[in-house]
Amino acid sequence: MLFDAVGLGALNMDQLHMVERIAGPDEEVFVRSILESCGGSAANTIIGLARLGLRTAFIGKVAGDREGSILRENLKGGGVADYVAVSDEGRSGRVMGFVDPQGNRALYVDPGVNDTLSMDEVREEALKTRLLHLTSFAGSGIRVQREVLGVIDDSVTVSLDPGHLYAERGASELEGILERTDILLVNRRELEILTGSPDPAMASAELGVDVVVMKMGSEGVRAFDGSEVMVEALETSCRDTTGAGDAFNAGFLYAWLSGHGLEVSCLFGNYMASRCIEGYGATSSLPGREALEVLEGYLRDTYQEKRGDSGK
Numbered sequence: 121m122l123f124d125a126v127g128l129g130a131l132n133m134d135q136l137h138m139v140e141r142i143a144g145p146d147e148e149v150f151v152r153s154i155l156e157s158c159g160g161s162a163a164n165t166i167i168g169l170a171r172l173g174l175r176t177a178f179i180g181k182v183a184g185d186r187e188g189s190i191l192r193e194n195l196k197g198g199g200v201a202d203y204v205a206v207s208d209e210g211r212s213g214r215v216m217g218f219v220d221p222q223g224n225r226a227l228y229v230d231p232g233v234n235d236t237l238s239m240d241e242v243r244e245e246a247l248k249t250r251l252l253h254l255t256s257f258a259g260s261g262i263r264v265q266r267e268v269l270g271v272i273d274d275s276v277t278v279s280l281d282p283g284h285l286y287a288e289r290g291a292s293e294l295e296g297i298l299e300r301t302d303i304l305l306v307n308r309r310e311l312e313i314l315t316g317s318p319d320p321a322m323a324s325a326e327l328g329v330d331v332v333v334m335k336m337g338s339e340g341v342r343a344f345d346g347s348e349v350m351v352e353a354l355e356t357s358c359r360d361t362t363g364a365g366d367a368f369n370a371g372f373l374y375a376w377l378s379g380h381g382l383e384v385s386c387l388f389g390n391y392m393a394s395r396c397i398e399g400y401g402a403t404s405s406l407p408g409r410e411a412l413e414v415l416e417g418y419l420r421d422t423y424q425e426k427r428g429d430s431g432k
């Protein structure tokens with residue numbers, strides 16, 4: 121079977137603790153409530169793509185603990201084929217967040233067994249795909265990503281969302297990854313860290329990546345694939361921006377894989393992100409195949425605009 125899209129990146133359980141205040145050294149502070157949700161940037165994007173009807177799979181690693189089974193169930197429940205290795209020792213990845221009533225946050229990341237993923241745990245059939253989407257690992261997981269890129273077919277489109285973690289490593293440490301990346305999905309700050317300037321066209325030349333998409337939160341997106349487009353974000357009632365970037369990636373990649381151009385892909389990315397932030401959590405409010413009507417509408421509008429039609 122040929123998959124449409126396969127994800128490869130860290131899987132984490134996000135545990136958000138609402139606290140009275142962020143504790144300093146030797147202090148004791150009460151926890152008011154705990155919110156738990158499945159995280160992992162690539163997993164969020166792949167679940168978004170599955171919901172739009174693509175054949176998807178995920179490669180990663182968890183431990184045989186409670187968090188590990190919830191993370192795998194979340195993928196399976198989303199219709200994603202499970203190529204997640206299960207370690208018989210160690211802990212699954214976790215991100216522990218502590219938030220005070222003013223919204224200040226402290227984050228502690230426990231990568232757990234994510235970075236122990238090895239090439240012999242990556243099944244060959246999971247690499248038969250049209251698109252491979254990569255996001256960050258905290259440590260040595262990047263080695264497996266390099267190895268995977270060395271064995272996949274030339275026809276596979278590779279997308280990378282480096283997030284803050286990989287951006288901070290710098291372009292030289294992403295050697296072996298950027299050379300094989302076709303589409304870089306990045307936010308403004310990350311692009312500045314990577315290249316010194318928030319300019320997708322310059323980044324494309326400097327990093328040798330054909331398509332660079334720079335996400336700019338409520339300001340929308342600027343992207344370059346030989347020519348540049350700027351697409352404004354949708355006006356929406358924003359509840360929770362968790363996973364906005366991952367939802368954007370799902371919309372963009374869906375449209376791109378369907379053969380649409382840069383502008384329509386950005387429009388659909390923005391649409392998926394707007395649906396994500398209207399609700400809570402990274403994937404709960406993502407739409408299903410009914411969203412494809414919106415994509416068709418964007419296609420008609422941009423086509424008519426280019427022909428100078430009035431739409432009659």
Ligand SMILES: Nc1ncnc2c1ncn2[C@@H]1O[C@H](COP(=O)(O)OP(=O)(O)OP(=O)(O)O)[C@@H](O)[C@H]1O
Binds near residue numbers: 336365389391394
């Ligand atoms: N306040 C907002 N109003 C409308 N759209 C928004 C808003 N915030 C984010 N978006 C949408 O989400 C997309 C991605 O958001 P952002 O630029 O914050 O990416 P990101 O930093 O990668 O996100 P994440 O923190 O999830 O990784 C934007 O391009 C835009 O379409």
Ligand SMILES: [Mg+2]
Binds near residue numbers: 281283307365366
């Ligand atoms: Mg992001």
